[in-house]
Amino acid sequence: xxxxxxxxxxxxxxxxxxxxxxxxxxxxxxxxxxxxxxxxxxxxxxxxxxxxxxxxxxxxxxxxxxxxxxxxxxxxxxxxxxxxxxxxxxxxxxxxxxxxxxxxxxxxxxxxxxxxxxxxxxxxxxxxxxxxxxxxxxxxxxxxxxxxxxxxxxxxxxxxxxxxxxxxxxxxxxxxxxxxxxxxxxxxxxxxxxxxxxxxxxxxxxxxxxxxxxxxxxxxxxxxxxxxxxxxxxxxxxxxxxxxxxxxxxxxxxxxxxxxxxxxxxxxxxxxxxxxxxxxxxxxxxxxxxxxxxxxxxxxxxxxxxxxxxxxxxxxxxxxxxxxxxxxxxxxxxxxxxxxxxxxxxxxxxxxxxxxxxxxxxxxxxxxxxxxxxxxxxxxxxxxxxxxxxxxxxxxxxxxxxxxxxxxxxxxxxxxxxxxxxxxxxxxxxxxxxxxxxxxxxxxxxxxxxxxxxxxxxxxxxxxxxxxxxx
Numbered sequence: 001x002x003x004x005x006x007x008x009x010x011x012x013x014x015x016x017x018x019x020x021x022x023x024x025x026x027x028x029x030x031x032x033x034x035x036x037x038x039x040x041x042x043x044x045x046x047x048x049x050x051x052x053x054x055x056x057x058x059x060x061x062x063x064x065x066x067x068x069x070x071x072x073x074x075x076x077x078x079x080x081x082x083x084x085x086x087x088x089x090x091x092x093x094x095x096x097x098x099x100x101x102x103x104x105x106x107x108x109x110x111x112x113x114x115x116x117x118x119x120x121x122x123x124x125x126x127x128x129x130x131x132x133x134x135x136x137x138x139x140x141x142x143x144x145x146x147x148x149x150x151x152x153x154x155x156x157x158x159x160x161x162x163x164x165x166x167x168x169x170x171x172x173x174x175x176x177x178x179x180x181x182x183x184x185x186x187x188x189x190x191x192x193x194x195x196x197x198x199x200x201x202x203x204x205x206x207x208x209x210x211x212x213x214x215x216x217x218x219x220x221x222x223x224x225x226x227x228x229x230x231x232x233x234x235x236x237x238x239x240x241x242x243x244x245x246x247x248x249x250x251x252x253x254x255x256x257x258x259x260x261x262x263x264x265x266x267x268x269x270x271x272x273x274x275x276x277x278x279x280x281x282x283x284x285x286x287x288x289x290x291x292x293x294x295x296x297x298x299x300x301x302x303x304x305x306x307x308x309x310x311x312x313x314x315x316x317x318x319x320x321x322x323x324x325x326x327x328x329x330x331x332x333x334x335x336x337x338x339x340x341x342x343x344x345x346x347x348x349x350x351x352x353x354x355x356x357x358x359x360x361x362x363x364x365x366x367x368x369x370x371x372x373x374x375x376x377x378x379x380x381x382x383x384x385x386x387x388x389x390x391x392x393x394x395x396x397x398x399x400x401x402x403x404x405x406x407x408x409x410x411x412x413x414x415x416x417x418x419x420x421x422x423x424x425x426x427x428x429x430x431x432x433x434x435x436x437x438x439x440x441x442x443x444x445x446x447x448x449x450x451x452x453x454x455x456x457x458x459x460x461x462x463x464x465x466x467x468x469x470x471x
Contacts, residue, residue, distance in 0.1 A: 027118035028058035184243025272384030
């Protein structure tokens with residue numbers, strides 16, 4: 001780790017990559033402070049009001065000093081920190097500020113990859129002649145983001161993505177840390193192995209069985225042994241333990257033929273909606289799914305893509321009193337297994353009969369997939385849609401003879417000409433144009449209307465829990 005050295009990588013012809021990892025500190029709490037400056041310096045908990053049965057999504061460092069962490073029940077957070085201020089959070093503001101921050105970072109380099117609303121990677125290897133050494137660039141970005149967006153960020157600097165991310169952990173909160181080229185192995189030698197990207201709880205427990213507790217221990221094991229024990233993951237971890245990572249920053253925005261920056265086409269699109277409190281109405285669950293499909297398909301068309309495969313998932317949650325759950329744990333194994341199935345995520349995936357960018361077609365398919373999943377007595381916590389196997393959209397070919405009987409009857413009564421698919425195509429085009437001008441939430445499809453009973457509707461759309469998916 002180093003301090004500012006303006007001559008470290010300035011004026012070099014060729015050298016190691018300089019990657020920045022930028023992470024907003026306590027993102028959702030920081031967003032609330034940016035919107036309401038009077039909250040700065042106060043213990044702040046994001047996730048809902050104290051009396052609501054939800055989980056903590058984010059907390060300020062003042063609240064963390066009392067032991068408040070993401071994933072705790074709000075009631076437990078209030079017990080740990082009675083003076084905390086509880087807020088539901090503003091997902092739309094979070095998405096807006098995250099986008100603004102990305103624009104600030106892009107002034108220093110076009111090589112910016114947005115991995116989430118509050119997490120960015122930037123390759124500044126080609127920017128040092130113009131803006132100075134990587135450390136200087138990091139400081140300038142941090143100051144610009146604070147002055148314009150009022151978000152505190154931590155920056156890690158390294159020769160690759162893994163080292164930059166690990167450096168960022170050293171600098172939290174609000175600092176800048178740099179691992180100089182050539183010192184990666186020294187830095188990693190005593191690092192606990194669970195800090196390496198890709199090492200989760202189960203992998204860490206397996207590594208401990210081999211007496212591997214640090215990155216240095218992992219690096220000393222032969223690749224053959226790691227491959228035999230962990231497969232391809234073992235080889236990846238061996239490289240990362242030695243500071244090796246060949247992954248490149250994949251710019252989120254690229255130049256088109258006219259030289260303008262446009263957003264890179266996504267490889268998949270996922271949207272999830274969480275119910276607070278849990279939902280028992282199947283009608284509102286299907287309405288949420290329809291709304292998520294509408295948003296996902298709008299983004300799909302804006303990227304000029306079509307979808308080939310989709311998946312629907314639904315999450316159930318056990319809301320029974322603790323006494324009943326304790327009785328379940330004491331029950332026979334077969335009964336425990338049956339009860340546990342009530343508190344699980346169910347998922348179904350399917351390929352379409354040909355690529356499509358029609359909201360109507362994908363929504364109908366998603367609704368059928370949801371209804372094909374077995375129903376549970378438990379309440380629904382989350383429902384979601386994922387679009388995969390995306391491909392560039394081809395031109396639209398109108399149909400002449402594929403009209404269903406109902407469509408032909410409507411046409412004979414003076415309705416619009418063309419098949420059902422043709423009319424849905426025209427409807428998608430009109431809705432996309434309207435929403436771009438006046439906001440997504442100003443024009444809703446009828447299938448989403450039941451959400452008005454439980455969710456706040458703004459010009460940008462329904463207020464959802466997860467900021468990165470409220471798009």
